[in-house]
Amino acid sequence: MTMAPARPTGTGHDAQPRPEMPPGRMRAGAYPWAMAASITVAVCGAALSLNGVLRGWNWYWPALTTVLVVAFALAALRSVRAQPLLVTAGGFVALGAVLTLTFFRGSSFLWVLPTGATFPDLDRLIRRASESVLAETAPVAPNAGIVMVVCAVLGLAVILVDALAVPLGMPAASGTGLLALLVVPAMIKPQSVGIWSFVATAAGYLLILACSQWFAPDGTLQGGSARSPGLVRRAVLTGAVALVATLLLPLAIPGFDRGTFPQGSRLNPWGAATGLNPMITLGNSLRTPDGSGRITYATNSPNPLYLRSVTVDNFDGDSWGPDDRTASRVPLDGRIDPGYAVLADEQVRLVTAIDAGSFTSPYLPVPYAPENIRGLGGQWTWDPATLSIKGTDATTRRQEYLVTSAVPKLSALLLAQSSAPVRDIPDIFTRIPGNVPDIVKNTAQTVTGAAGTPYQKAMAIQKYLRSSEFTYSLQSPVQGGYDGNGLSVLADFLQQKSGYCIHYASAMAVMARLEGIPSRIAVGYAPGRLTGATVTVAGQGALPEYEADARDAHAWPELYFQGLGWVPFEPTPSRGVVPDYATDASTPSVAESLGNNDGLIPDTAPVPAASPSATAQAVPGAGGSNSGEGPQLMPWLLGVAAVAGLVLLAAAPHLVRVGTRSRRLRPKRQDLAVPLAWSEISDLGTDYGLPAADSETPRAYSARFRAELLGEPAGMDQDAHQAVSSFTSAFEQYRYGRPGGDGSPGTGTGMAVQDIAAGVVAVEASLRANATMPRRLAAAWLPPSVTRRMGLLLRTPFSAGGRAVRKAVHAAEGFRPARLAAGGQPTAGGRSSAGADDGGRRARQR
Numbered sequence: 001m002t003m004a005p006a007r008p009t010g011t012g013h014d015a016q017p018r019p020e021m022p023p024g025r026m027r028a029g030a031y032p033w034a035m036a037a038s039i040t041v042a043v044c045g046a047a048l049s050l051n052g053v054l055r056g057w058n059w060y061w062p063a064l065t066t067v068l069v070v071a072f073a074l075a076a077l078r079s080v081r082a083q084p085l086l087v088t089a090g091g092f093v094a095l096g097a098v099l100t101l102t103f104f105r106g107s108s109f110l111w112v113l114p115t116g117a118t119f120p121d122l123d124r125l126i127r128r129a130s131e132s133v134l135a136e137t138a139p140v141a142p143n144a145g146i147v148m149v150v151c152a153v154l155g156l157a158v159i160l161v162d163a164l165a166v167p168l169g170m171p172a173a174s175g176t177g178l179l180a181l182l183v184v185p186a187m188i189k190p191q192s193v194g195i196w197s198f199v200a201t202a203a204g205y206l207l208i209l210a211c212s213q214w215f216a217p218d219g220t221l222q223g224g225s226a227r228s229p230g231l232v233r234r235a236v237l238t239g240a241v242a243l244v245a246t247l248l249l250p251l252a253i254p255g256f257d258r259g260t261f262p263q264g265s266r267l268n269p270w271g272a273a274t275g276l277n278p279m280i281t282l283g284n285s286l287r288t289p290d291g292s293g294r295i296t297y298a299t300n301s302p303n304p305l306y307l308r309s310v311t312v313d314n315f316d317g318d319s320w321g322p323d324d325r326t327a328s329r330v331p332l333d334g335r336i337d338p339g340y341a342v343l344a345d346e347q348v349r350l351v352t353a354i355d356a357g358s359f360t361s362p363y364l365p366v367p368y369a370p371e372n373i374r375g376l377g378g379q380w381t382w383d384p385a386t387l388s389i390k391g392t393d394a395t396t397r398r399q400e401y402l403v404t405s406a407v408p409k410l411s412a413l414l415l416a417q418s419s420a421p422v423r424d425i426p427d428i429f430t431r432i433p434g435n436v437p438d439i440v441k442n443t444a445q446t447v448t449g450a451a452g453t454p455y456q457k458a459m460a461i462q463k464y465l466r467s468s469e470f471t472y473s474l475q476s477p478v479q480g481g482y483d484g485n486g487l488s489v490l491a492d493f494l495q496q497k498s499g500y501c502i503h504y505a506s507a508m509a510v511m512a513r514l515e516g517i518p519s520r521i522a523v524g525y526a527p528g529r530l531t532g533a534t535v536t537v538a539g540q541g542a543l544p545e546y547e548a549d550a551r552d553a554h555a556w557p558e559l560y561f562q563g564l565g566w567v568p569f570e571p572t573p574s575r576g577v578v579p580d581y582a583t584d585a586s587t588p589s590v591a592e593s594l595g596n597n598d599g600l601i602p603d604t605a606p607v608p609a610a611s612p613s614a615t616a617q618a619v620p621g622a623g624g625s626n627s628g629e630g631p632q633l634m635p636w637l638l639g640v641a642a643v644a645g646l647v648l649l650a651a652a653p654h655l656v657r658v659g660t661r662s663r664r665l666r667p668k669r670q671d672l673a674v675p676l677a678w679s680e681i682s683d684l685g686t687d688y689g690l691p692a693a694d695s696e697t698p699r700a701y702s703a704r705f706r707a708e709l710l711g712e713p714a715g716m717d718q719d720a721h722q723a724v725s726s727f728t729s730a731f732e733q734y735r736y737g738r739p740g741g742d743g744s745p746g747t748g749t750g751m752a753v754q755d756i757a758a759g760v761v762a763v764e765a766s767l768r769a770n771a772t773m774p775r776r777l778a779a780a781w782l783p784p785s786v787t788r789r790m791g792l793l794l795r796t797p798f799s800a801g802g803r804a805v806r807k808a809v810h811a812a813e814g815f816r817p818a819r820l821a822a823g824g825q826p827t828a829g830g831r832s833s834a835g836a837d838d839g840g841r842r843a844r845q846r
Contacts, residue, residue, distance in 0.1 A: 032166075035211045036075035039161050039174075042204025043067050046181035047154055049197035053185050059142035059150060062102050066151040069098040070158045084167035085793040086800075088159060095155035103148045125149075157181055161208070169659045171212035175205055293359040293550045295525065298535035298543035299352040299367070304527030304577060306556065306568065307354070307365035307548065311386035313428055313520040315510070329381035332389060338369050339384050340424065343563035344408030352403045353537050356396040364389040364396055365524050367405045369565070375401035385426060386520070402537070408564055410581045415455040418561040422518055425560055429518040436514070437491040444511035457515045458559050458569060461508050462582060465571035472574045473498045504572040505555040518560035522568065526554040526576045653786045657687075660786075665757045677756045678731040681724065681763065683785035685709065688767050688775060691784070698735075702728035710766050720766035723759030726751060
């Protein structure tokens with residue numbers, strides 16, 4: 001059969017319209033710009049939720065700039081019909097350029113091109129951001145490192161959302177990128193995501209869906225062609241179900257705090273059994289007085305004890321942070337040596353039985369200074385520099401253990417006499433950053449001006465912080481934007497004179513170092529409350545039991561005195577217990593400090609009633625305990641997330657194939673139904689091992705398709721054979737029919753969209769029935785029609801580079817020095833006039 005030649009454009013329709021053009025090659029129109037604006041609204045709306053994770057709003061402007069540059073760089077590339085892979089690569093280039101311009105201008109070339117000197121600066125900012133994440137309490141100070149990371153994450157989110165919405169054709173899945181941005185504030189901020197951020201993100205997401213639904217890639221607005229009669233009804237029903245689920249699911253799923261989402265409900269994947277996460281969520285633990293993480297302990301001490309989990313000793317000016325010193329830790333299998341000589345005449349040895357209960361942390365809460373611990377399950381190590389105890393393969397959850405500790409019997413006189421210079425103390429405990437604000441220096445000098453000994457200076461600082469000038473408040477730092485523990489936060493705290501334990505402990509530790517006293521911060525639990533029960537401990541008899549929970553989460557400073565070791569102080573007003581050696585007429589006594597948490601417990605939250613124990617509890621340590629191996633939610637969540645990511649990655653070709661088929665079977669324009677259906681038949685053949693040859697006509701490929709892939713024409717596969725024949729005839733009529741006549745696209749094909757969908761289903765069913773199991777699995781989960789296109793996209797930049805090189809070589813070879821004619825002038829193209837005349841004569845002779 002002789003096919004009609006292709007007709008030129010402009011005679012009614014394109015002579016050889018492609019069945020389906022890649023998105024990057026269609027006429028762009030307003031589509032890329034509308035999509036870029038929608039993505040910008042969505043990502044910038046999600047970024048609003050980071051206020052409260054980061055302090056203030058100064059970080060938002062570089063973040064906004066990054067989002068705008070990346071989003072509209074993608075739009076610009078798409079508007080000039082760049083290949084999808086090149087568009088995405090251009091997004092990464094734009095992100096690198098705007099980050100270089102914003103953060104590495106001094107070490108870059110032309111402000112936007114990174115150089116070798118840029119990478120040390122990048123490493124410095126990443127380390128600074130890491131330290132802020134590990135050591136700061138939200139909201140953290142927006143230093144350059146953390147702002148750079150935020151801008152990079154937002155830029156990557158723009159690229160991800162754009163890739164899902166446009167080249168992959170899955171705009172609904174773009175919500176996963178937006179959800180990833182909302183997870184962090186949902187887990188960290190007490191007020192969760194926030195209503196305005198949620199509304200802005202949802203509005204942007206709906207705009208993305210609207211652009212995908214209403215704007216065709218050629219820039220035209222699709223009216224009723226893509227609508228169905230039930231579209232509005234289904235949209236209202238879906239929205240109602242989503243609204244109800246949003247309101248009810250936080251009440252039913254563990255891990256959501258009370259309140260109405262998104263303002264009141266906060267995702268808390270660690271659940272109510274959370275332990276203390278040092279220096280990160282201390283403020284959140286105190287602001288959520290739900291009594292979680294309950295610990296009980298019984299001791300022979302005449303006074304209630306502080307339970308110390310971790311020591312925070314590394315201070316770089318931006319934040320305090322723990323130093324685990326992993327390389328120097330010692331296995332916990334014997335006596336714990338403090339590492340310094342204690343010259344006090346009398347040592348007080350205490351025995352404390354601790355039941356960690358639901359408290360879950362890698363750090364073990366113990367009284368200071370521990371000498372021996374019995375009854376722990378799992379492997380544990382201790383740090384010789386700080387005596388902090390950390391689990392290697394275990395946590396504190398459900399652990400019961402017996403601690404023997406020893407401290408010198410301190411007195412004000414003994415401390416006043418300890419004025420010898422400090423020796424054999426690591427520099428980390430005396431290190432002073434170079435950027436200490438003047439208010440901190442001046443305050444330290446003013447407060448300790450008349451003090452002569454280290455003890456007098458320490459007492460002067462504690463007395464100043466516990467004076468009536470300061471008030472204890474959990475909300476003032478959040479409202480004032482200075483919640484955290486860096487120097488900038490400390491300066492704000494000394495001006496506002498209102499905060500909670502982390503501010504008081506940090507202030508005393510920094511001012512002590514300024515006055516030459518080694519200092520560090522201990523994080524753990526304040527003494528708590530009596531339960532009224534008793535615990536029988538071998539050799540000690542019945543001991544009173546105390547309880548502490550998240551309401552008692554606390555931080556306090558420890559100062560080093562030569563010959564006495566590390567001595568705790570209590571600068572936080574209305575919290576903790578002021579030691580006897582640190583009391584004077586202006587500070588509360590031990591007795592009146594036992595009610596230290598009353599102000600933190602809401603009136604509606606009753607304190608557990610005291611109930612004496614009916615029987616003596618077993619002494620921990622006799623046979624060990626394996627309860628520390630109990631279930632932990634966070635590792636499960638991380639494992640599930642990793643598995644889900646792997647599954648999503650493995651299913652990506654399948655999802656792309658399903659999305660492509662869905663678009664083809666629901667065309668936005670009726671005249672494209674037939675070519676899109678033929679593209680689907682061709683891809684099905686490719687998936688089942690029969691790709692079309694480049695020079696093969698539709699009728700020849702159809703015959704080969706039916707003969708090799710389908711069953712008997714008169715048997716169960718009759719519908720599939722008829723569908724392929726109909727598709728072939730309709731496509732030939734579409735491509736080669738007479739323009740303006742019955743062969744015009746969309747007319748005369750005799751096939752409705754519903755018939756096309758039914759035909760494709762019949763063909764695929766026949767293919768599956770006649771294929772082997774490996775072939776069916778490969779067609780479903782690793783379809784060659786998708787993998788081949790991915791290969792082509794990956795080869796595109798290399799092919800483009802090769803073509804550019806070949807063109808450059810060809811241009812260089814075609815260049816010849818101009819030869820001068822007799823008149824001294826070169827002819828066009830470098831040929832002399834004589835040569836031109838000779839060529840003309842030769843041509844006439846031929």
